Amino acid sequence: MMYRMAGVIQSPGITVAKSTETQETSAVSLPPSAEFKKEITTIGHSWKPTSGLIPDAVYYIKEDNKYYRMYFTENGGAATGNMYFKYKDITDLLATNDVKTGVSFGIYPNPSPNKQVTLLYDVKNSGTKKADISVYDMAGKKVYNTEITAQQGFFRKELNLYQLQSGVYIITLKTENHTESKKLILK
Helix, strand or coil: CCCCCCCCCCCCEEEEEEEEECCCCCCCCCHHHHEECCCCCCCCCCCCCCCCCCCCCEEEEECCEEEEEEEEEEHHHHCCCEEEEEEEHHHHCCCCCCEEEEEEEEEEECCEEECEEEEEECCCCCCCCCEEEEECCCCCCEEEEEEECCEEEEEEEECCCCCCCEEEEEEEEEEEECCEEEEEEEE
């Protein structure tokens, strides 16, 4: 029996992770790095039942140094086959920059309304053995430090900075060969 079926296939080289969260939100809770998949059918048809769509299916997409958040808004089903979605380039929100050692990192949300920050970092080569994340206050005093995985791949680390006062800080990623810093605002 023949029947119509629709799904989504992503291009090779793109990794995708599915998350279950409110679609229309400014708060983001990125899935663990292990959930980012390279299979071209990662999105597939898991965002839609036989009619309509699943209201809490959100996808995080990584393409080179670009990061996107996407979700479907309408499924035309067998009647039209049309699929509608919204997406947002969150790269600038992450303030992602390449670090000379083959590592890039970003922080989200910034400013952080609840003192919880997601750190996304991408290690492009395995030459980096050790990496640390430090947070400094505006007087230059280190107020937070943690070691991070420095293996090759795309990673996510949650930083709970509830012990810090609201204000402006500098967050620094330090590897064996390079240091990269970004401004962080905690509300």
